[in-house]
Amino acid sequence: MSVVAEAGSAALGAADPAAPPERGRSARPGRIVAVFLAAIVGVAVLAVVDLTLGTSHVGVRDLLGLLTGSGDDEALAVLVASRAPRVLAALVVGAALGLSGSALQSVARNPLASPDTLAVNAGAYFTVVLAAVTGLALPFAVNGVLAFVGGLAAASLVLAIARGGAEGPTRLVLAGSATMLALSSLTILLMLLFEQETMGMFAWGEGSIVQSGTAKVAQAAPVLLLAGAALVIWSRRLDVLALGDDTASVLGLDVKRTRIVTVLLAVLLAALAVTVAGPIGFVGLTAPVIARLVAGRVPGLSRHRLLLPLAALAGCVVVLAADVLLRLAVPGVAGVAIPTGIVTTLFGASVMVWLARRLRDSGPARSTASVGAHPATRSRTALVIGVLVAAVVAALVAGFLLGDRLLLLGDVTNWFAGASGRQVTFVLDQRTPRVLAAVLAGAALGLAGTTVQAVARNPLAEPSLLGITGGAGVGAVLAIALFPGTGFWVVSLGAAVGALSTFALVYTLANRRGLSSDRLVLVGIGVSAVATSLITLLVLLTNPWNTTMALTWLSGSTYGRTATQVWPVVIALLVLVPLLVRWRRDLDVLAVDDDVARVLGVQLERTRLGLLVATALLTAAAVSAIGVVGFVGLVAPHLARSLVGSSHTRVIPVAALLGALLVSVADTLGRSVIAPAQIPAGLLTAMIGAPYFIYLLWRTRRSAL
Incomplete structure (x- = not known):
């Protein structure tokens, strides 16, 4: 990612704080x-x-x-x-x-x-x-x-x-x-x-600023x-x-x-x-x-x-x-x-x-193709994918077994066979949608982050930092506020509309004389702040005493999820993953340079737009399932590139598996560590992802990203 130079980077004229006191006037x-x-x-x-x-x-x-x-x-x-x-x-x-x-x-x-x-x-x-x-x-x-x-x-x-x-x-x-x-x-x-x-x-x-007295x-x-x-x-x-x-x-x-x-x-x-x-x-x-x-x-x-x-x-x-x-x-x-x-x-x-x-564009952004990437052989890639599949399966099993009540493998087996007792049936009926929502939403966020980083050529880009996650949250909360007691499909539609609208806004504002990586990130962060405030405003206007609703969406929780709420993520993955696989070569080219993409015949704007729309839809599906979860779209692609290299043929499945693993583990830990109280999965992913993000910034602080 390119960085705006310290002095003269902002075209703010005399309003630029970096400018020295005026001379000659x-x-x-x-x-x-x-x-x-x-x-x-x-x-x-x-x-x-x-x-x-x-x-x-x-x-x-x-x-x-x-x-x-x-x-x-x-x-x-x-x-x-x-x-x-x-x-x-x-x-x-x-x-x-x-x-x-x-x-x-x-x-x-x-x-x-x-x-x-x-x-x-x-x-x-x-x-x-x-x-x-x-x-x-x-x-x-x-x-x-x-x-x-x-x-x-x-x-x-x-x-x-x-x-x-x-x-x-x-x-x-x-x-x-x-x-x-x-x-x-x-x-x-x-x-x-x-x-x-x-x-x-x-x-x-x-x-x-409400005060009780002047003390x-x-x-x-x-x-x-x-x-x-x-x-x-x-x-x-x-x-x-x-x-x-x-x-x-x-x-x-x-x-x-x-x-x-x-x-x-x-x-x-x-x-x-x-x-x-x-x-x-x-x-x-x-x-x-x-x-x-x-x-x-x-x-x-x-x-x-x-x-x-x-x-x-x-x-x-x-x-x-x-x-x-x-x-x-x-x-x-x-x-x-x-x-x-x-x-x-x-x-x-x-x-x-x-x-x-x-802000003036400081030149071409750094290619994400070389960020944290170590070329991997086919055997290494197969080994990484095999280990991750095993880890995700283990996380799924742990999700079924752990929580406010500990279960055994035999209980889960009997439940699948329809022969479990009443209490075990009740627990697993409640727990299964949560486990599936965490895994599928994590995979969707991992894929969304992969696409954003390639299109923006910014290894630190992520759906939540670009405002897409917040926009989906606004759409979902607005649907709940305007249509209380409505079906979940309306909430999912609201999240999708919110994500796409926010994406369109960020893309339009950042696309000034060409899409700049710096502008895309900064505009996205500003829009994300607006989205967070709008969620709070909607809750306080419609139900000021129900702050739990806002906290649920803002912190990313699988609490109370049902099987119906998992279907939007399933549909989004089934429709969009084949498209991302089809575009994997275009992602490789976009991650390097616009000029290279044009020379190789990639229809730049149309491909970029399609990929970002897919990102918005994946994010909306994830938010409708588990609320606003941040940093998964940052950590998963970055770790994927460090494990299997920059080729998106390999990065796409590895990032999806890493995203699923991260959210699943976070959800299981949140349900188990202080049971019967619970820690929302989004809070744990943020507490893991934010330090990792800071580490990435610190590690590269002496070089322009």
Whole structure:
């Protein structure tokens, strides 16, 4: 996979965070003052509008009455207890995330760096949930320290993998996404295992500025002011750092120290925001982008001593505007139940897609034909396939035997013969569809990942990272929400429509002057974030108390599966596997280079489109059977190439078997390790696949992918 070069990789003009402060243009104090006055007025207007919105009948006149001394006690109580704390929280969170994101973009010299893409929010959220599991009511300061430690650990890992952002936006976002998914899986696991202790944290995990009083805001405000002031004082160093490491070193700047201090302050601010309102998504990406776009038109404003405060104001505008939009679109109690972070994520992910579309292609992508590939003889390939078939059979047998009740082989034999007892019959009637769903869905995901990696020529591409898995999840949940109690075929159709629609969207957005591997991945990650937020939004709108439904789809579980739900995967495999086998030679050529494909007579666009449609359908079938399961499409093809080489004649069966084995083992372990409680299979595959993904990034971090 090619990587976008560090400086000049983004065609963002003056909005590019990697760009040094402008030279040759004199600052215009009048225009700078006008920009700040407009931003302050915008924040004030949105804050006032937000104060007038809520579930009670207190409106503008009542609030004006309070100012003139003629208001009643009800209006005062509503303002003090509910609306004012919410607006103050929006101001604190928006300013903190705006400052944090702007500082991180400057340190990484990367327009896509933010508390979200560097997994700071995910790390902070995980430690807060981990603390909640204890059942202890920890003070605000303790929760803040825990969030800071978690966010700093996650950011340090991501920056180390991506060499501080020096290898371009794609690698940074991939590392951050993998770390975020691993931490999110652990967080969901904690919420499932400790449902009582973490009650209410699912919606809060999307970022909610609802507050009970002003205690949190009052404690957070001094930290915000001190950290923000420290960043502004540090701003001259950031101006020098923007010139490049070599130039900054020549000018006497301690580059390493500057980066460390800036990252510490940025993570502190992001952790502060998470402690107050949960991980409100993409504000730390959107606010600095808005600030830099404005700064690009006003000479002198791109200096960090002005840019940082402007990003803080932009963050306040983003959070307040999202909250106002939410209150207007979903009035009443339902609007309170929906986190503001869902709206900011939808908007911020759109900004990320816009940035990704503006990235310049850095040249041909690296061929997946050589990634992890060791040519294998026919005898070696036959041996690998034989071992994997035996392993899958063993996993099937283990799936039948293990669970909340242990069975014997004789019990299974009698059940197949129709001679088992009532209890054994009941257990196996429930367990068999789950075992088959795991094996078949795993095979489908392994094949989908193989196809995506070949078409995108990206060894780190995967259906979930390209948004296809999330789109299938949105379609399935939407079918359940709109047609409750409907047949499973409607859910499967919804998943297929969602997957195909998402694929069409990602493909169209990424196919700008030719399909770019970098754009495909970055656009897919942005669309995937939108899909996750939409699933949460659909659940909260239709059944806000049934968070288990969302967690089931988001974590990938075989719980409650029936024989009917297995059939879509069977049909998809029967129809699409022969097509993939037929296209195996085309996959070999596509994995190398577009020019080679054209020379050899491959109808490039039509073949690529057909393969990606097959990928979307395989993913949709898998999601309809077991929900959203990530990283299987990454691990299975990569291991297959390392075992049998890059020829898709060999990779296709091996990747299918590896995918089946991985999901089957994960499902069996999830049903057995803490029985009768269960761990969803998708969480285990993420906890296995995400570290493997990070390992792949780390192993190749000194070479462009």
